[in-house]
Each structure stands twice: as C-alpha cells, then as structure tokens.
Amino acid sequence: MILKNDLLLRAARGEKTERTPVWLMRQAGRVLEEYREVRKKANDFKQMVEMPELAAQVTIQPVDILGVDAAIIFSDILVIPEAMGLPYKMVENRGPWFDKVVENEKDIQQLHIAQAEDLQYVMDAIKLTKKELNGRVPLIGFAGAPWTILSYMIEGKGSKTFSKAKKFLYTQPLLAHQLLEKITQSTINYLKGQVAAGADILQLFDSWAGVLSPSQYAEFSLKYISRICDAISEVPVIVFAKGAYFARTEMSKLNCNVIGLDWNMDIAESRKLIGDKKTLQGNMDPCLLYADFATIKNETEKMLRAFGPSHHIANLGHGLYPDIERDKVRCFVDTVKSFRFNV
Amino acid sequence: MILKNDLLLRAARGEKTERTPVWLMRQAGRVLEEYREVRKKANDFKQMVEMPELAAQVTIQPVDILGVDAAIIFSDILVIPEAMGLPYKMVENRGPWFDKVVENEKDIQQLHIAQAEDLQYVMDAIKLTKKELNGRVPLIGFAGAPWTILSYMIEGKGSKTFSKAKKFLYTQPLLAHQLLEKITQSTINYLKGQVAAGADILQLFDSWAGVLSPSQYAEFSLKYISRICDAISEVPVIVFAKGAYFARTEMSKLNCNVIGLDWNMDIAESRKLIGDKKTLQGNMDPCLLYADFATIKNETEKMLRAFGPSHHIANLGHGLYPDIERDKVRCFVDTVKSFRFNV
Numbered sequence: 001m002i003l004k005n006d007l008l009l010r011a012a013r014g015e016k017t018e019r020t021p022v023w024l025m026r027q028a029g030r031v032l033e034e035y036r037e038v039r040k041k042a043n044d045f046k047q048m049v050e051m052p053e054l055a056a057q058v059t060i061q062p063v064d065i066l067g068v069d070a071a072i073i074f075s076d077i078l079v080i081p082e083a084m085g086l087p088y089k090m091v092e093n094r095g096p097w098f099d100k101v102v103e104n105e106k107d108i109q110q111l112h113i114a115q116a117e118d119l120q121y122v123m124d125a126i127k128l129t130k131k132e133l134n135g136r137v138p139l140i141g142f143a144g145a146p147w148t149i150l151s152y153m154i155e156g157k158g159s160k161t162f163s164k165a166k167k168f169l170y171t172q173p174l175l176a177h178q179l180l181e182k183i184t185q186s187t188i189n190y191l192k193g194q195v196a197a198g199a200d201i202l203q204l205f206d207s208w209a210g211v212l213s214p215s216q217y218a219e220f221s222l223k224y225i226s227r228i229c230d231a232i233s234e235v236p237v238i239v240f241a242k243g244a245y246f247a248r249t250e251m252s253k254l255n256c257n258v259i260g261l262d263w264n265m266d267i268a269e270s271r272k273l274i275g276d277k278k279t280l281q282g283n284m285d286p287c288l289l290y291a292d293f294a295t296i297k298n299e300t301e302k303m304l305r306a307f308g309p310s311h312h313i314a315n316l317g318h319g320l321y322p323d324i325e326r327d328k329v330r331c332f333v334d335t336v337k338s339f340r341f342n343v
Numbered sequence: 344m345i346l347k348n349d350l351l352l353r354a355a356r357g358e359k360t361e362r363t364p365v366w367l368m369r370q371a372g373r374v375l376e377e378y379r380e381v382r383k384k385a386n387d388f389k390q391m392v393e394m395p396e397l398a399a400q401v402t403i404q405p406v407d408i409l410g411v412d413a414a415i416i417f418s419d420i421l422v423i424p425e426a427m428g429l430p431y432k433m434v435e436n437r438g439p440w441f442d443k444v445v446e447n448e449k450d451i452q453q454l455h456i457a458q459a460e461d462l463q464y465v466m467d468a469i470k471l472t473k474k475e476l477n478g479r480v481p482l483i484g485f486a487g488a489p490w491t492i493l494s495y496m497i498e499g500k501g502s503k504t505f506s507k508a509k510k511f512l513y514t515q516p517l518l519a520h521q522l523l524e525k526i527t528q529s530t531i532n533y534l535k536g537q538v539a540a541g542a543d544i545l546q547l548f549d550s551w552a553g554v555l556s557p558s559q560y561a562e563f564s565l566k567y568i569s570r571i572c573d574a575i576s577e578v579p580v581i582v583f584a585k586g587a588y589f590a591r592t593e594m595s596k597l598n599c600n601v602i603g604l605d606w607n608m609d610i611a612e613s614r615k616l617i618g619d620k621k622t623l624q625g626n627m628d629p630c631l632l633y634a635d636f637a638t639i640k641n642e643t644e645k646m647l648r649a650f651g652p653s654h655h656i657a658n659l660g661h662g663l664y665p666d667i668e669r670d671k672v673r674c675f676v677d678t679v680k681s682f683r684f685n686v
Contacts, residue, residue, distance in 0.1 A: 160503070163664055166630035170638065213606045213628045245588055246607055263556045264589055285556045287509035295513070321506055 001135045003200070008070045008138050011313050012201055012236040012257045012279050020304060020312050021069040022336040023140070024329065025240075026319030027062040028074045031326055034061050045090040049075050055125035056132055063137055065326070066333050070138050070201075073126055073194070077144030077205055081153050083114035084186055088152075101156040108179050114186035116193020123197040130198035141199030143191055145206035145241065146183040146228075147221035150176065153183075162211045169212075169220050176220060184224045188231045195234045203238040203260070204228060210243015217247055222254075229255040238281055242318065248273040263317030267306040280307060283317035289328040296328060300335040309341040344478045346543070351413045351481050354656050355544055355579040355600045355622050363647060363655050364412040365679040366483070367672065368583075369662030370405040371417045374669055377404050388433040392418050398468035399475055406480055408669070409676050413481050413544075416469055416537070420487030420548055424496050426457035427529055431495075444499040451522050457529035459536020466540040473541035484542030486534055488549035488584065489526040489571075490564035493519065496526075505554045512555075512563050519563060527567045531574045538577045546581040546603070547571060553586015560590050565597075572598040581624055585661065591616040606660030610649040623650060626660035632671040639671060643678040652684040 003009070007021035029035055035058050042048040049055060055074040062068050078088040078096055089097045102108060116123060129139055144152075151165035159165075169176045191202050204225060212221060221241070229237055239251065240260030251259055252274040261270050261282035270280060288299050304314065314336040320329065346352070350364035372378055378401050385391040392398060398417040405411050421431040421439055432440045445451060459466060472482055487495075494508035495501075502508075512519045534545050547568060552560060564584070572580055582594065583603030594602055595617040604613050604625035613623060631642050647657065657679040663672065 161630075161664070163630055163633075163666075166628070167633035170630055170634040210607065214609055216628070243607070246609055246612075264553065264586070266557055266589055269589075285509070285559070287504075287506055287513055290506075290510035291513040321504070323506075 001130075003135050003138055005069055005137045008313060009201060009236060011311070012238065014257070014277070014279055014311055016310055019340060020307070020309075020314050020336055022314040022333050023068040023070040023072065024062070024066070024316055024320050024333075025072075027066060027068055027072065027329075028058045029320060030322035031320055031324050031329060032061055032065055033326070034065060044092070046076070046088070049079065050121045052121055052124040052128050055121075056128040059125070059129045059139075060132055063133070066329055067337065068137070068333055070140050071129060071133060072140040072142065072203070073122065073129060073199065075122055075125070075142070077142070077149065077207070078152060079119055079122060080114060080143060080149055080183065080186055080190060083118040083190070084111045084182065086111070086153055095158045096152060098152065098156040102153045102179060105175055105178075108175060108182065111179070111182055113182055113189070115189050116196065119190060119193065122190075123193055126194055126197035126199055138200035139198060140201050140203055140238075141191065141194030142203040142205060143187045145204045145209070145221060145239075146180045146187060146224040147209070147212070147217075148205065148207045149183045149187070150179055150220075151208050151211075153179065162208055165208075166211065166216070169216055180220065180224050184227050188228055191228065191232055192234075195232070199235065201236045201238065202232060203240060206239070206241035206244065208243075209241035209247070214246040217244060218250060222247060222250055226254055238313075240281070252278060258313060260315070261317060265317070267303070276311065279311045279313060281313040281315050283315070284332065286316045286318050286321050286324070289316075289320070289324045289332060291328075293328070293331050296331045297335045300332055301339055304336065304339050344473075346478050346481055348412055348480045351483075351656060352543060352579060354654070355581065357600070357620070357622055357654055359653055362683060363650070363652075363657050363679055365657040365676050366411040366413040366415065367405070367409070367659055367663050367675075368415075370409060370411055370415065370672075371401045372663060373665035374663055374667050374672060375404055375408055376669070377408060387435070389419070389431070392422065393464045395464055395467040395471050398464075399471040402468070402472045402482075403475055406476065409672055410680065411480070411676055413483050414472060414476060415483040415485065415546070416465065416472060416542065418465055418468070418485070420485070420492065420550070421495060422462055422465060423457060423486060423492055423526065423529055423533060426461040426533070427454045427525065429454070429496055438501045439495060441495065441499040445496045445522060448518055448521075451518060451525065454522070454525055456525055456532070458532050459539070462533060462536065465533075466536055469537055469540035469542055481543035482541060483544050483546055483581075484534065484537030485546040485548060486530045488547045488552070488564060488582075489523045489530060489567040490552070490555070490560075491548065491550045492526045492530070493522055493563075494551050494554075496522070505551055508551075509554065509559070512559055523563065523567050527570050531571055534571065534575055535577075538575070542578065544579045544581065545575060546583060549582070549584035549587065551586075552584035552590070557589040560587060561593060565590060565593055569597055581656075583624070595621060601656060603658070604660060608660070610646070619654065622654045622656060624656040624658050626658070627675065629659045629661050629664050629667070632659075632663070632667045632675060634671075636671070636674050639674045640678045643675055644682055647679065647682050
C-alpha cells in the first residue's frame with residue numbers, strides 16, 4: 001500500500017521533504033484522555049499490549065488527535081525477555097517486575113531464542129494497525145537494544161544505577177556476551193517479524209546506554225546494536241541510545257539511517273560528531289511541554305532551525321511525560337508542521 | 344597546623360606532587376563495618392549527621408582503614424534546605440523526604456537565608472574532626488550546588504526525571520531565580536563557615552546537573568555555581584557536576600581549581616575541553632570495584648595514565664556503592680598510591 005504521508009520515511013533516508021516530520025516517543029499514552037478510556041477495558045498495561053484490538057486502537061489515537069506523522073506500535077521492550085522465558089509484570093506506579101532473573105550460566109542456557117511467532121500478539125497488532133491506518137502514515141516497530149534488555153533480565157526491575165547489571169558485566173563478561181548474543185538473535189527475529197507484519201521503519205531503544213562507561217558501552221552494547229542494524233536491510237532503522245553522548249562518533253558508523261538525540265545533546269556538536277550522512281531525530285526536552293504556548297512555539301522553532309531543513313525528524317529527547325496537557329503536545333506538533341525554512 | 348600529607352591541596356592548586364592523591368566520594372559509609380558499628384549509636388543517618396562526635400568518628404575512619412589522602416566531613420547536602428526552613432527526613436532504603444516543599448512565591452519569601460551558625464553541628468563536627476585528624480590529611484567541606492538543592496526543595500524527594508523541578512524552571516523562571524538566589528547566599532555563608540571551622544578545601548556537588556538541557560543548565564545552575572566560586576577565595580574549590588558533560592567548556596571558566604568528572608566522561612576529551620589550567624578529579628566507574636583485584640588494578644592504572652602525572656586527583660566518577668567489599672576499595676586506593684609515572 002502506498003503511504004499518503006511518507007515524510008518520516010523520506011526524512012529517514014535523507015531525502016528532501018516539504019517540511020520536517022514529527023512524532024513523539026510515548027505519544028500513545030496517558031496524555032490522551034482517549035487512551036485512558038481504552039485502558040479501562042484491560043486489567044493492566046500489559047494486558048493492553050497483548051490485546052491486538054486495544055493496542056491498535058491506542059496506536060492510532062495520536063495520529064487522529066495529535067496529528068503526528070507516524071504511529072508507533074503500542075507495546076513494550078520487555079516482551080522480548082518474556083518471549084525468551086522471563087515473564088514480566090507491570091506494577092502500577094512502580095514499573096516493571098520480573099519474578100525470575102538471570103543469575104548464572106544455567107539461567108542463560110535455559111533461555112529460549114525468541115521467534116517472531118512467540119510474539120504473535122505484536123504481529124497481529126501491527127497487521128491490524130496497518131489495516132486501520134489505511135496508508136495514512138507509516139507505522140514504527142521497535143525493540144529494546146540488547147544491553148537495556150540484559151539489564152532488566154539481571155536487575156528484575158528498574159534501577160537508578162543498574163549496578164547489579166553493571167556488576168554482571170564486570171564480573172561475568174563471558175556470560176554477559178552469551179546472554180547478549182541470545183538477546184541479539186531474538187531481537188533480530190522479532191524485528192524481522194515486525195517488518196513482515198507491516199512495520200515501515202524500526203527504532204531500537206537503548207534506554208540505559210547512559211549508565212555504562214564508554215569502553216563498556218562499546219563492548220557490551222554498541223557491538224550488538226551494530227549486529228542488529230546489519231541484519232535489517234528491509235526498512236530504515238533509528239537508533240536511540242539515551243545518554244550515550246560519548247559514543248556519537250562510533251554511532252555514526254552504524255548501518256542505520258537515523259540517530260536519536262536526547263535533550264542534553266547539543267545539536268550542532270552532534271551533527272559534527274555524527275557527520276552529515278545520518279538523519280538525526282529529537283531532541284526537545286520533554287519538560288518544555290510544561291511551559292506556556294508561546295515558549296513552546298519559540299523553543300520548537302529554535303530547535304528546527306538548529307537541525308536545519310533536511311536530515312531531521314522532530315521528536316522529544318525522551319518519552320512524553322504522562323501529566324503533560326494534550327494541547328501543549330499539539331502546540332509542539334503544530335509548530336513543527338507549520339514551520340517552513342526560507343531556502 | 345601544618346598538614347603532614349597535603350598532596351590533595353597541592354594537586355588541587357596544580358602543583359607537582361610525588362604521586363597522585365586519592366579519596367573517594369561517599370568513602371565514609373556502609374562499605375566500612377566500623378561505620379555500621381557507629382551507625383548503631385544513632386537513631387538514623389540524620390541524627391548521626393547532627394552529632395559531631397559520631398560525624399567526626401566516621402569522617403576519620405576511611406583515613407585509618409582505607410588510607411585515603413583526605414577526609415570529607417560526614418554530612419548531607421540537605422542540611423541547607425533544612426537551615427532555610429524546610430526540614431528533611433532520611434527514610435531508610437527510600438532516601439530523603441520533605442514534609443513541606445516550595446510551591447509558590449510566598450513559600451520562597453518565607454525561606455530564611457542560612458547563616459553558618461544555623462548549622463552549628465556541622466561547624467562543630469569540622470572542628471572536632473580537624474582536632475582529631477591532627478594534621479594527617481586535609482579535610483574536605485562541601486555543599487550541594489543551588490540547582491540540586493532547588494530540585495529537592497521543589498520535588499520533596501528524589502526523582503528519576505526531576506520533572507517537577509524542571510517544570511518549575513519552565514513555568515516560573517523568575518521565582519526559580521529568586522529561590523536560587525536565596526540558596527546561593529545560604530550556601531556561600533555555609534561554606535565560609537566551614538572554612539572558618541577548619542575545612543581545607545571545598546566541593547560543590549551538582550548531583551542533578553545531568554537532567555537539565557544545556558541552555559537551562561547555563562541559566563539555572565552554572566551561573567550560581569560561578570557566584571559561589573567567586574565568593575570563596577580562602578581555599579581551593581572542586582566542582583562536581585554529574586552528567587554536565589555538555590558544559591565542560593563553560594566550566595573551564597569557573598573560578599575554581601578542580602573539575603570533577605563522572606565515569607561517562609572521556610578523560611582526553613575532557614582535558615581538551617577544560618584546558619590544562621584546571622586539575623581534574625575522578626573518574627573510575629564505581630562498578631569497577633565489583634571486579635576482581637587484577638581488573639581493578641589494571642583499570643586504575645589505565646585511568647592514571649590517561650590523566651597523566653599532574654593536575655589529577657584520583658577518585659570514582661560517583662559515590663561508592665554500599666555493597667562494595669572493603670578490600671576492593673583498598674585495592675583501588677593502594678593502586679593509586681603505589682603507582683609512579685616514569686617521567
């Protein structure tokens with residue numbers, strides 16, 4: 001099916017576009033009243049992820065309500081540990097929880113390499129969303145980067161320091177590589193499945209990139225991200241490694257189309273470090289959306305000018321916070337959509 | 344009194360030293376069995392901070408047990424909000440908690456500008472420690488940087504995103520500046536009091552530097568750190584702004600002697616950005632101390648070589664984690680102390 005709005009895909013490939021495309025990380029979520037309504041139909045967040053009809057519905061909401069240039073499939077990066085044998089729960093106001101974690105070699109050997117079919121509910125949600133989107137905008141598929149997935153498998157929950165996971169890297173580097181290998185293979189299978197189901201572009205989230213030292217990041221994260229990028233040739237790939245400012249030069253060598261920036265990363269410096277071949281995505285501070293409309297408009301235009309007229313996908317530098325007002329989000333989206341460069 | 348070991352002070356001033364001095368952030372703490380013993384004598388962490396005899400005792404322990412080149416007064420950055428009118432609690436395994444927070448202009452007006460006398464227990468602890476240290480090593484005094492203090496005053500507790508505090512900066516910039524002004528004046532009074540009581544050197548901790556965008560960091564944090572640095576001429580000043588990698592060039596212009604680096608910051612790049620006038624402090628990943636002795640020694644020597652023979656104070660890139668084994672900490676300290684450059 002031909003897309004009516006393919007701005008995101010063209011920008012990702014570095015092609016010229018009439019204007020900068022825009023979407024927001026965590027755009028399908030509590031910011032929208034309509035999301036909260038659908039949410040009531042499921043017991044919890046996780047069940048919603050597992051019900052294709054509900055997942056498709058909330059995936060499409062931001063396209064209708066916020067006017068973004070892409071939908072991102074409603075899911076969670078933790079479906080991969082679960083498909084590999086470590087089920088997760090989402091505890092309200094607390095975050096993820098794993099009853100079983102990886103502690104030793106035997107635990108790693110018992111993990112299954114996930115296949116796309118193990119996550120049939122995601123594939124079904126993608127197919128249903130594609131059908132219902134009916135070519136309006138592209139659909140983004142995603143997965144967690146292997147280091148971030150490993151850190152949850154070891155910690156069993158969120159953490160401020162991820163020191164348990166880092167301890168594992170320092171004390172059991174060979175086991176860590178074994179585990180990362182299994183996660184990487186699972187992730188490739190999963191992402192290829194998403195593409196087969198209809199995802200037009202993929203994003204890898206390395207949410208905990210920023211807790212590693214530069215040398216550990218190169219050894220335990222970037223290496224596996226690189227493997228995944230090399231394995232995906234069907235659609236463009238976006239890599240968002242939050243906090244990995246120290247790896248920007250190395251990331252420019254990844255076989256991906258887009259590098260996501262967080263709001264700490266200076267735009268001009270990032271462009272210099274990454275070079276002009278990649279499209280950059282980001283990078284407004286999500287807290288800007290607490291400001292008044294004039295400030296949001298002004299800062300958003302400043303950001304657009306700093307990125308320039310091409311090779312940019314407008315987004316926040318992190319996921320949308322749930323207590324932002326919907327109209328503030330719209331102001332960000334509308335500012336991007338109405339802005340034109342005088343070229 | 345003349346110090347028997349003044350390596351830290353000489354290194355801070357950029358003078359040549361026989362070897363690199365070493366201390367560790369959070370060296371007085373649960374890592375030491377002897378600390379846990381003293382801890383039993385107080386109801387909680389906070390009471391220990393407020394009892395000069397106990398504070399002095401645990402301040403000196405790492406000098407005896409770990410052999411570090413400096414003591415740092417056992418206290419907490421949150422004594423300043425308390426002295427200004429917002430009392431804090433330390434909830435076991437949970438962190439700080441404020442019953443009252445800053446919400447509006449009236450709350451700010453009601454805050455008191457702290458004087459050194461308001462924190463007499465800290466002054467007493469410093470005097471007692473200096474007496475008992477008897478010139479063995481220098482004593483480090485400290486305070487939180489104004490932005491970090493403000494963030495606790497607004498949030499009332501720790502946070503992953505500090506989005507409430509950031510929202511305050513975006514929505515109430517004038518009030519934020521009023522509050523930062525009061526915190527800055529209080530901090531200057533407090534630090535000058537610490538010097539008068541005997542502190543040989545001071546460190547400013549900007550623990551939440553890394554959550555701000557570069558432009559907000561310049562406006563709401565660096566400006567006030569700069570004011571504090573300008574106000575202190577009696578002793579050397581160390582500024583440690585965790586996560587503020589994007590501000591390294593601007594930080595080189597601060598009227599301070601030492602810039603602390605966290606473990607994400609590349610050493611050579613930091614030296615290039617900061618120039619050769621400042622001493623750098625840091626920056627080993629605290630999780631390295633989970634590794635085996637050979638790895639710790641090897642990585643520590645690698646770090647020492649990367650910093651070079653002068654203008655360096657060895658430290659971690661963050662506070663010591665409480666579950667590290669004491670002998671691993673000693674291994675880090677001993678490696679620094681026995682290392683010599685072939686110059």
